[in-house]
Amino acid sequence: MMTVKEVSELTGVSIRTLRYYDEIGLLPPADHTEGGYRLYDDTALERLQQILLFRELEFPLKNIVQIMSSPDFDRKKALEQQLELLELKKQRLEYLIAFARGIKLIGVRAVDFSAFDRSKLDEYAQRAKEQWGDTPEYKELNEKERSRTPEEEQELIERFMGLFAELGELKNGSPESEEAQALVKKLQDFITEHFYTCTDKILSGLGKMYEGGGEIAENIDITGGRGTAKFVSEAIAAFCSRK
Structure with missing residues (x-):
């Protein structure tokens, strides 16, 4: 048996959090001392591992309680699903690394890698999850990413960002020009071929996202020069309005 303090030191989970998990019925202790202090056995520690995996995958606490309290809860099956989700997060991280390397390789100034710290990665992953969820496009993206090597991914991102560099060369002109519109079509076709349909x-939504700020817009501006993200957004809007 381990005390709540020992479990906290072992796992890095605060005593306050462990107490809260007990209060909401998520992680009850195995026993209590005569003085009323919580005690945890190996079964409780295994349950805590499961909880931490769910938390790592950004599951809200209320959902974790519902899942793990269900009579149909299968620990082995849950672990398999968690592994699959962690693989997706790993692929996303590898994609971001390749993305940054691609920008660096095409001859623009180096990316500030502080933008890719843990908090930013979590924010990026959450936005992607909220935007795509369980859509066919998201599944298609993951399938295509799985079939590529890191070297192929890096080369692909370099080519992808090269399209924004070409659009950046036109940013002082009209986003409705034939040249700009042709590049937007090229961008759309490239995304369909290598990422998702x-x-x-979807293209219209991407255009709005590019103009909305954040890391994606910043990296587009790094590639094509300040104002490129806004220009690309306007060119996409013009392209989609013609349909």
Whole structure:
């Protein structure tokens, strides 16, 4: 048996959090001392590992309680699903690394890698999860990413960012020009071929995202020069309005 303090020191989970998990019925202790202090056995520690995996995958506490309290809860099956989700997070991280390397390789100034710290990665992953969820496009993206080596991914991102560099060369002109519109079509076709089926509706959404700020817009501006993200957004809007 381990005390709540010992479990906290072993796992890095605060005593306050462990107490809260007990209060909401998520992680009850195995026993208590005569003085009323919580005690945890190996079964409780295994349950805590499961909880921490769910938390790592950004499951809300209320959902974890529901899942683990269900009579149908299968620990082995849950672990398999968690592994699959962790693989997806790993692929996303590898994608971001390749993305940053691609920007660096095409001759622009180096990316500030502080933008890719843990908090930013979590924010990026959450936005992707909220935007794509369980859509066919998200599944298609993951399938195509699995089939590529890191070297192929790096080369692909270099080519992808090269399209923004080309659009950046036109940013002082009209986003409705034939040249700009041709590059938007090229961008759409590239996304469809290598990432996911980029319909006009999805393309329009991407255009709005590029203008919305954040790391993606910043990296586009790094590649094509300040104002490129806004120009690309306007060119995409013009392209989609013609359909």
